Amino acid sequence: MDIRQVNPSFAVADQLTEADLPLLKAQGFGTLICNRPDGEVDGQPGAETLAARAREQGFDWHWIPISSGNFTPEAVMAFDLAMAATEQPVLAFCRSGTRSITLWALAQSTRQTSAELVAAAARAGYDLSPMAPLFDARFKG
Template identity: 35%
Template structure:
């Protein structure tokens, strides 16, 4: 099975219905709350995801703080998540990093 993944920068709660309309089934958030003023909270995005019928998981970490636990938590959730999956952080770089780390460690199901 090939992964159906899109990695993007910060999303907002009002974008979640459009994300659902575009066929996504799961959202993974890699951005901690409070990184910058006005940033949507994980709770607000989670509520929008639930309302839109999407699965949601926060696996947040500061840019330089990615560790094995984050990667394993990500892989455990990703492997059981309904695809396609939208993964986001501030710019997409963190999300790309955790996804690539999980692939490199062979933690993602094929």
């Protein structure tokens, strides 16, 4: 598990397993957001199974699956609502963390400039600079 801190209330990671949950709880995470669709790769834990184990350990859980870079307005809104209405800090995950940080940036893009979002992603090891024009189009200042 590769956890990358984006800001004090949000981090992203690659695929989680049930075995990771106690460590995440010990690190203080309150909410998990799964951005992987079920069945993406063989051996991947199913979202409902992982959700049940996460809830047993006291996590808030949200499943907002993104496939093939399909960041729908509904997914962006669901992510934004999940971030606003859950116990922080939040850890979002997918296969590599890229979909999760992209979804976060899209959700934040009405409140932060593209430069701020690209810089935050870069500090976490992700290059979102190609998406800067989309962030700019959404920014309302």
